[in-house]
Amino acid sequence: MSTFDSTKLPLKDLLKDIVGGKIQLPDFQRGWVWDDEHVRSLLVSLGRSFPVGAVMLLETGGEVRFQVRPVENVPSAGLPAPEKLILDGQQRLTTLTQVLKLQGPVKTTTEKGKPIDRFYYIHIPTALAGADRLDEAIIATDGNRQIRSDFGRKVELDLSTRELECQQLFFPCSEIFDAMSWLQDLNVHNPGAVSQFFEFNKEVLEAYNGYQIPLIILKKDTPKEAVCLVFEKVNTGGVPLSVFELVTASYAADGYNLRDDWYGSDIRNVISRRQRISEEQILNGVESTDFLQAITMLHTLEKRKADIAAGKTGKQVSPVSAKRASVLELPLDAYKNWAEVVERGFNCAAKFLRQECFTSQRDLPYRTQIAPLAAVMTMICKKDEERWREPQIHQKLARWFWCGVLGELYGGAVETRIANDVEELLAWIEGNGDLPRTINDANFQIDRLGSLASRLSAAYKGINILVLRDGAHDLFWKSQIRNLEADEVSLDIHHIFPKDWCEKQGIARRQYDSIINKTPISYKANRMIGGSAPSVYLASLQSHNQVQLDDVAMNTLLRSHHIPVEPLRADDFDAFYEQRQKELLGLIERAMGKALHSV
Known part of the structure; x- marks a missing residue:
């Protein structure tokens, strides 16, 4: 019929x-x-x-x-x-x-x-x-x-x-x-x-x-x-139609309005879950698919554990999944059971990212890391929302996160990786699992550092944030830059040896424009630097009546950016470049918890 x-x-x-x-x-x-x-x-x-x-x-x-x-x-x-x-x-x-x-x-x-x-x-x-x-x-x-x-x-x-x-x-x-x-x-x-x-x-x-x-x-x-x-x-x-729209259609057939739950409705007096999550500025770019994936990974992890407990083996055991087909199969009851606690997991993820010195969504290397991070936070912080701050747990979370960023592992299709991350990272944190494969897979090639010039690159964004996280002070304002960002002072990533000066010295663009020659500073400091040689602009900065720093104090500020002082003051770009490369590579090694290798 x-x-x-x-x-x-x-x-x-x-x-x-x-x-x-x-x-x-x-x-x-x-x-x-x-x-x-x-x-x-x-x-x-x-x-x-x-x-x-x-x-x-x-x-x-x-x-x-x-x-x-x-x-x-x-x-x-x-x-x-x-x-x-x-x-x-x-x-x-x-x-x-x-x-x-x-x-x-x-x-x-x-x-x-x-x-x-x-x-x-x-x-x-x-x-x-x-x-x-x-x-x-x-x-x-x-x-x-x-x-x-x-x-x-x-x-x-x-x-x-x-x-x-x-x-x-x-x-x-x-x-x-x-x-x-x-x-x-x-x-x-x-x-x-x-x-x-x-x-x-x-x-x-x-x-x-x-x-x-x-x-x-x-x-x-x-x-x-x-x-x-x-x-x-x-x-x-x-x-x-997106995954969200298809799931919305499926839930609506059972009388549940997922669209209202995510976007809110003035007509039906429903408060937007998306709006609540986006109150955390760092989560302003979170999409409905991220939220659904986080729930789906936890639902399928729960099924996997139940299968193993029931004695199932091999292909009988459900996999942890974030794939489109798995999201489309997410039962309405599972969504209702997990939605509130996963929302809290996203809030805990935002706290972690702020601790790592991220302040806005545009600074995030990969939005795709938020869903697995939120899913893991959901499980860690079910009973205590601050449990993730325990030193051993935080150290493992941070190592996994930075290996993903600096190993540049979250571009493109990542459904399999994020599902593996949730299962493996939770097992590792709870003490009975091996290193997550994201940590094992991550490798930052030494030669890669010199090629990072685009602020859209995940590794570029990550290294900039590592410098901030390590306590970089502004060269003009008497404050850590992370505090200036919180106070909404205008900031950006600028050249240490100015572009105009480098071009006049015949220094190749691929060198002066790489992240090795850049650091986060305020707009005010950048204006004072201009196109002068470092020896000239440092003297100008130190003598400014709002700064008034002696050499020792200014050298301390420079070192907070992992900037080698002696070659900078001597206007020696080659020595500066070599030494700062080593400084940044050391910062990357500490974040990833592993030694780096050249090609």
């Missing part, structure tokens, strides 16, 4: 049902409208009776129960319970509802994603010049129904009143399905164009009014597993 029907429905009837609330969206679906150029292209395709793809709907009232919401910008007050839900074609239908059925401006974007308001019009004379002119005939104005140039100073086209529309023969697309009221106004403001309008109605508007949309309608008795599979497969014209 078939679980779906295929049919066609006039576009105007489909949009009427959307505005009337008979057709709505599952609440987890993205609230998207296409960008301005895509909107125009869609309108041209309809006007020329080109196919724009089928739409898939699901009958309500069956086993699959979703939280629902109206299509974007359709007023929700007084709407009935929907008869059907949009599974595929949401972007097209949302776009067409806004353009053809609603009176306000269309909330769209530029090609670069900048939000803009637009009204869409068809220039009647151009449209009547031939079907191939429709692309030229359809135009978009701004939210004031105007087109401006010269940075908004010059009005090129003004359609801000019905009279101006009629006089210039620009027909609003929002009137396509009910053109008679505009015709009446045309008869008042431009009666000589009425016959031209009737031709326009026949040649152009009838194509829109008669346009048929192919429909696939899943029947209400479709099993929820099949519906979730459909969600994963149908997005042929848009971005594939």
Whole structure:
């Protein structure tokens, strides 16, 4: 027995049902409208009776129960319970509802994603010049129904009143399905164009009014597993649904709104879990997938332990997993059981990262390390949220973390690594496990240090933070730099031997631009350094009335950055470069807990 029907429905009837609330969206679906150029292209395709793809709907009232919401910008007050839900074609239908059925401006974007308001019009004379002119005939104005140039100073086209529309023969697309009221106004403001309008109605508007949309309608008795599979497969014209959206669909079938739990809802008075986690600045970039992965790893670890306790062996034992398939299989009960305690695990992870001297998400070498760190913290701190601070536990956590960063092991696909990390790191911390493979795998090649020049590199970010963690003081302000960051003083990573000076001395860029010649300092200190030789700018810094440091005190500040003092004061770049490389390599060895090797 078939679980779906295929049919066609006039576009105007489909949009009427959307505005009337008979057709709505599952609440987890993205609230998207296409960008301005895509909107125009869609309108041209309809006007020329080109196919724009089928739409898939699901009958309500069956086993699959979703939280629902109206299509974007359709007023929700007084709407009935929907008869059907949009599974595929949401972007097209949302776009067409806004353009053809609603009176306000269309909330769209530029090609670069900048939000803009637009009204869409068809220039009647151009449209009547031939079907191939429709692309030229359809135009978009701004939210004031105007087109401006010269940075908004010059009005090129003004359609801000019905009279101006009629006089210039620009027909609003929002009137396509009910053109008679505009015709009446045309008869008042431009009666000589009425016959031209009737031709326009026949040649152009009838194509829109008669346009048929192919429909696939899943029947209400479709099993929820099949519906979730459909969600994963149908997005042929848009971005594939994320793991979070698919899990949301699955949980919604059991009456649980994961979207509300993560993003919050003013309508249903639900506080956002994401917002609570993001109150920790360092976790501001944490995504729903990170949270789901952390829970999935702990749920599968629990299953693995139960299998081993039951005497299972080999492939009978469930693996710890963070893979997409495992996240999609995460039971709702498991999510509910773990969510609160894992949220606390993320908060403990933030405390650890702050202890390691990270203050903002942009300084994190790898966001992908947060999920395993949070999962491990969840288990360590179940009974005592400060247990991770115990010296032996903290030392093991820090060694694992820095091996991952400096070994550059968390780029690309890391689902297998993070799952192994959770199981192995917990076993190691509790005292009965071997070294986690991330520690064994990590290797920082000595030659790598000289090639680190990009602040986007994980190892580059990590070494900078290690210098801060080791107590680097600013060369201007009398404070550790980590304290300046907490006070929001402007900081950055700057050259120790200035770029201008190095270029004048003929020093290769690959040397002067590497992290060996850089260190974190305040904007104020960098301004005083300028392009001078170190011997010159050090004298200037020391004599400044807000600094007033003798040589011994300044040398102490320099050493807090692992900067070799003697070659710096002697403007000897080669000796400085060699000695600071050794200093930084020693810092890296201590963080990783292992000796380094050259290629």
